[in-house]
Amino acid sequence: MTPRGRPRDTQVDxxxxxxxxxxxxxxxxxxxxxxxxxxxxxxxxxxxxxxxxTKDHLAVAVVARLQADDxxxxxxxxxxxxxxxxxKIAAALNRxxxxxxxxxxxxxxxxxxxxxxxxxxxxxxxxxxxYARRNAMxxxxxxxxxxxxxxxxxxxxxxxxxxxxxxxxxxxxxTGAPVDRAYAERLVSSALEGSLTCPRS
Amino acid sequence: MTPRGRPRDTQVDxxxxxxxxxxxxxxxxxxxxxxxxxxxxxxxxxxxxxxxxTKDHLAVAVVARLQADDxxxxxxxxxxxxxxxxxKIAAALNRxxxxxxxxxxxxxxxxxxxxxxxxxxxxxxxxxxxYARRNAMxxxxxxxxxxxxxxxxxxxxxxxxxxxxxxxxxxxxxTGAPVDRAYAERLVSSALEGSLTCPRS
Numbered sequence: 001m002t003p004r005g006r007p008r009d010t011q012v013d014x015x016x017x018x019x020x021x022x023x024x025x026x027x028x029x030x031x032x033x034x035x036x037x038x039x040x041x042x043x044x045x046x047x048x049x050x051x052x053x054t055k056d057h058l059a060v061a062v063v064a065r066l067q068a069d070d071x072x073x074x075x076x077x078x079x080x081x082x083x084x085x086x087x088k089i090a091a092a093l094n095r096x097x098x099x100x101x102x103x104x105x106x107x108x109x110x111x112x113x114x115x116x117x118x119x120x121x122x123x124x125x126x127x128x129x130x131y132a133r134r135n136a137m138x139x140x141x142x143x144x145x146x147x148x149x150x151x152x153x154x155x156x157x158x159x160x161x162x163x164x165x166x167x168x169x170x171x172x173x174x175t176g177a178p179v180d181r182a183y184a185e186r187l188v189s190s191a192l193e194g195s196l197t198c199p200r201s
Numbered sequence: 202m203t204p205r206g207r208p209r210d211t212q213v214d215x216x217x218x219x220x221x222x223x224x225x226x227x228x229x230x231x232x233x234x235x236x237x238x239x240x241x242x243x244x245x246x247x248x249x250x251x252x253x254x255t256k257d258h259l260a261v262a263v264v265a266r267l268q269a270d271d272x273x274x275x276x277x278x279x280x281x282x283x284x285x286x287x288x289k290i291a292a293a294l295n296r297x298x299x300x301x302x303x304x305x306x307x308x309x310x311x312x313x314x315x316x317x318x319x320x321x322x323x324x325x326x327x328x329x330x331x332y333a334r335r336n337a338m339x340x341x342x343x344x345x346x347x348x349x350x351x352x353x354x355x356x357x358x359x360x361x362x363x364x365x366x367x368x369x370x371x372x373x374x375x376t377g378a379p380v381d382r383a384y385a386e387r388l389v390s391s392a393l394e395g396s397l398t399c400p401r402s
Contacts, residue, residue, distance in 0.1 A: 030320075105329060111319025114374050118312025119231075128306060128377045135376065159368065159391040162378075166371030167363035173315050174370055175336060175363075176329045183360075190360040191392070 016041045016048065021062045028100020029112040034058060056116035060123050063113060064130050067092065072137045078145035079188055085138065086164055086184035093172045093179060105176025114173060135161060151192075163191050217242045217249065222263045229301020230313040235259060257317035261324050264314060265331050268293065273338045279346035280389055286339065287365055287385035294373045294380060306377025315374060336362060352393075364392050 019040045023032050032055055038045040052058040072085050096110040107114075117127040135158075142157040167187050171177040220241045224233050233256055239246040253259040273286050297311040308315075318328040336359075343358040368388050372378040 106322070106325050107315065107319040109319075111316045114308065115312045115316030118308040118310075118374075121307070124307050124377070127375075131376045156387055156391045159384075159387050162368035162371050162376075163364035163388070163392060165375075166367030166369070167360065168367070169375055170363050170367030170370050173319075173374060174328075174366075175332045176325070177363075186357055186360050187364070190357045191364055193394070 012041070012043060012047075013051075016043060016051075016058075017062050017065050020058050021066065024059060024062060024109060025095065025099045026101075028102060029059065029109045031100055032059060054120070056112075056120055056123055059109070060113060060116055060127060063096070064126070067130060067134070072141055074141055074144060076148070078142070078150045079192060081141060081145075082164060082188045082192070083181070083184045085141075086168060086187060087181045089165060090168050090179040090181075090184060093168060097172060107173045107176075110172055135165075138165070160191060164188065213242070213244060213248075214252075217244060217259075218263050218266050221259050222267065225260060225263060225310060226296070226300045227302075229303060230260065230310045232301055233260060255321070257313075257321055257324055260310070261314060261317055261328060264297070265327070268331060268335070273342055275342055275345060277349070279343070279351045280393060282342060282346075283365060283389045283393075284382070284385045286342075287369060287388060288382045290366060291369055291380040291382070291385060294369060298373060306379075308374045308377075311373055336366075339366070361392060365389065 016037060020032060020037050023037065023040075034048050034052065034055055035045055037058065038048045041048075048058075052061060073081060075081055093110055096113070097106065097108045099109040102108045113127075117124045138161045139157050142151065142155075142160060145151045146153065146155060146157070164187060168179050168184075171179050171183075217238060221233060221238050224238065224241075235249050235253065235256055236246055238259065239249045242249075249259070253262060274282060276282055294311055297314070298307065298309045300310040303309045314328075318325045339362045340358050343352065343356070343361060346352045347354065347356060347358070365388060369380050369385075372380050372384075
């Protein structure tokens with residue numbers, strides 16, 4: 001989103017997003033209210049609405065900020081690096097699932113965010129840019145493993161990462177199955193068997 | 202959902218779901234209204250609200266009915282069978298994506314349904330039961346291919362299908378990338394390389 005008028009106060013942004021995140025994780029999506037965030041942050045409602053026209057916009061900004069912290073680590077062992085990265089994605093999804101003290105298989109806030117991106121053109125664009133950045137990092141990791149001979153030369157890197165990240169989202173958003181480190185390990189094993197240059201033993 | 206009072210009139214259900222489906226696909230999720238469906242179907246609003254308490258409930262029932270038609274075919278060639286089945290899932294997702302004449306990468310109605318399942322306990326349960334049935338069909342297909350030696354004995358069938366279906370949902374709901382038959386072919390190739398009993402040539 002482009003700032004309008006005078007330059008944005010990033011400290012205010014930070015405070016607002018921190019308060020909004022706390023509200024979402026404490027009460028779930030339904031418990032987030034722009035008015036309450038404005039009050040807690042000591043910021044005029046109009047300021048908040050100008051910057052985030054709907055609750056959907058504010059919630060997506062919160063998640064974008066959390067995901068920006070998700071680093072990908074390249075240790076030279078593609079299997080371990082993928083498992084670690086998928087575990088981070090799973091943890092973020094589980095946190096959204098459990099927001100508001102929710103238990104059980106519902107996707108919770110993760111589901112609401114998917115709908116927000118589907119409903120508002122601008123949010124959709126923002127979310128897709130964000131995921132494109134994440135995908136690019138993962139593809140670079142896979143490419144380096146390919147170049148050093150850990151993965152086979154003709155692998156389909158884009159599809160490989162779709163399968164890995166996709167399986168996590170499928171379980172959280174669609175089937176309601178759990179995702180954790182043990183699942184990430186099964187997933188990477190299953191997907192990599194087709195990507196390793198060495199034949200299966 | 203269990204029927205209450207006198208037995209449901211399945212012909213009325215059929216008509217209502219057909220009208221609701223037409224409205225969703227013509228106008229998108231925002232264009233669906235229980236009141237308008239009641240009017241077009243010549244059914245009392247109260248009858249509709251008793252059976253489907255919210256628009257979310259009605260929309261999920263529409264999709265459940267459409268998905269019931271998705272058959273899985275076992276020709277004895279697991280690669281072809283999976284590609285064909287994934288192509289059906291992709292087509293259903295694309296139809297929801299394009300509902301209301303929408304173009305471009307937004308998930309459209311598919312995104313709204315994910316949120317509906319996350320928001321309402323009963324819808325979530327219904328949706329998960331539906332996906333469990335679909336997953337079971339796919340797992341049986343994979344299992345038969347394993348038994349006849351097309352797939353390796355120690356494959357992780359559950360993860361394999363998560364990777365396949367998951368990649369489609371990931372593109373539609375998250376990254377906004379297209380899904381079609383060509384993509385289903387790339388996907389099955391990438392995933393199966395790790396599942397074939399014969400070594401890669």
